[in-house]
Amino acid sequence: MGTVGLATLPVLAVRLAQEGFAPALPLLGALAGALAVEALYYRRVTTLRDGSALLTGWLLGLALPAGTSPVWALTAGALALGLGKLPFGGLGRNPFNPAMVGYAAALLLFPLALLDGQTGATPLASLAARSGLTVSEWRATHPGPWGAGSGFALSLASLAGGLWLLYRRRISWHAPLGYGVGLASAALLAYDGGSSQSAGPPLFHLFAGSSLFAAFFIITDPVSGAHTPPGRLAMGLLAGALTLSFRTTGPFPDGVAFAVLLANAAGPAFDALAEARRRQTPRV
Amino acid sequence: MMPCIHCGACVPVCPRGLWPQQLFEALGAGDLPRAQHLGLDACGACRQCQDHCPSGLPLTKRFREGQDALLALTEAEQVKALAQTRFLAREQRRAQAEAEALEAKRQRRAEAKRRAEARQAQTSGAPGRQDAQRAALARALAKAEAEDRLRDATRLRAALTALDEPS
Structure with a gap:
């Protein structure tokens, strides 16, 4: 999963080059939401070692528009894990892509937070x-x-x-x-x-x-x-x-x-x- | 050991062209027919899939166990089929013997009836048989009287009268 994360680095680099530091905030928010929900659900931190929650939060954070407030991004990250992965039995059992579950849930629950975040x-x-x-x-x-x-x-x-x-x-x-x-x-x-x-x-x-x-x-x-x-x-x-x-x-x-x-x-x-x-x- | 995330690393390395992750899933669910359809028999236990599995899953072990289970199932089915063949053959033999016994009984009865009818015809048509009986009794009576066996003579006389009376 680290390899997939590495492969997205060009995307992050282009976004940072085009939009400045702005995309980093929703990225960090989504990461925090995803990691927190996974750790709280299992009541262990060691569960984060497989990197799956990290990757979900990372991909979701990269997909969110730059102007999304970190709080909404954190909510989206929490929804990704809490709706898309953990209810189905965790790693290896989720029928839907957790990052896209989080993104779709965010788009439907608080669309303005995302659409207003679009820069232009x-x-x-x-x-x-x-x-x-x-x-x-x-x-x-x-x-x-x-x-x-x-x-x-x-x-x-x-x-x-x-x-x-x-x-x-x-x-x-x-x-x-x-x-x-x-x-x-x-x-x-x-x-x-x-x-x-x-x-x-x-x-x-x-x-x-x-x-x-x-x-x-x-x-x-x-x-x-x-x-x-x-x-x-x-x-x-x-x-x-x-x-x-x-x-x-x-x-x-x-x-x-x-x-x-x-x-x-x-x-x-x-x-x-x-x-x-x-x-x-x-x-x- | 981690759960299978279906990364598919085992698929291109299988020299038999199997889908090890699907096979692993089928056997984990105890679905032997599905595993057989996915080519469980073709697995040669080369361990390529297991060596390439990032989750460190015991794929080859499970495939071996699945093949053993399939073999045991096949053997049990063969034993069952043999027992059934034997049972059916025995049932057929028993039924045949029963039918033959019934037929023999029927024939015996018919024979006995035929004989009885013949005897009936003999006794009513020609009384030679009763005469012979009477002669034999008379001979025995004469002998008993000659030898002075009184009790025997009385019994034979009674028998002679009884033979005469109903006719």
């Missing part, structure tokens, strides 16, 4: 609120490749960390590939060439918001969702397609957390299908 409009939010502009007109006022703006550098940082994890064999390629293909194909199907109703081109969706962060650090959580290689591929595909669906028709600009949670819920079904379709005698 994100590309996803401004694309959603572009009122009558075609995609190319909107692009003209937005910097960066595919209009992904400042998020593009973050996505590259996620990509770098994720590729390193793949190289180190800490994650399998199934879920990230599924997520990318699912998101890109859904975006391609929804893209009509750039009219004012269009949802944006596939490459924009891959590099905007938290797509690549989710593809390499969230949907790759080994515990939650599917456990078999084909199951993970299918879960990634579903999560990617759902992400676009939440972005285009959902109430929030981005919808990675909800997409991941729904795909996690479908994980055991994908596993059952994968096991049932498996050839009876594996290669000898």
